[in-house]
Amino acid sequence: MIVGLTGGIGSGKSTASRLFKTKGIDVVDADVVAREVVAPGKPALEAIAKHFGVDILANGELNRPLLREIIFNDPEQKNWLETLLHPLIHKEILQQLNTAKSLYSILEAPLLFENRLHDLCEQTILVDIPVELQLSRASQRDNTSEQAVQAIISSQMPRAEKLKLADIVLDNSADVATLAHQVNEAHLKLLTEAKSHQP
């Protein structure tokens, strides 16, 4: 059974994932997979260099800030890139989830709903905090301005919509111990679900 785990920037996805991992649950991180498919030597990196020119590489690696800038200003290029990468990312995510040994496994993805990765999942978890806390926690963690964090929040699906789509909501507005308590409860519920899915 695959369980999607999402939440806006700074909501506490990594923190929640760590707590699930301590329970022996396998976690696949969509962001890590997205970097793996464009690692040096991978065909996707070659295709990107051919399309955008070799200036998109820095020391043989993808120059991510430059690519981000290009696609931010050009929807057609963004579409080209997504058409190339999304199927590869989906395939690699499924391959990694297939090797998972735990009774259920977690797919952690900031853009789970936006990129329709929840189609791969039987259940979804939203780590939820108010926008004010997103601004303070993410800007403090990344040593960046609240304005920069707000720009990312604005590019993500609004909190209210994500709340409607999620099966399980973890409220991370209090301390980590309170989140851990909710992870315990969700884990027990998911174990029961996973057992009922078994042949």
Ligand code: ATP
């Ligand atoms: P991103 O999508 O930006 O990678 P994330 O959703 O994975 O973020 P985390 O990195 O887990 O979020 O948490 C964001 C920051 O808030 C981190 O510095 C983390 O230590 C802190 N944090 C997480 N949960 C809590 C909490 N309950 N109380 C206080 N700080 C917290």
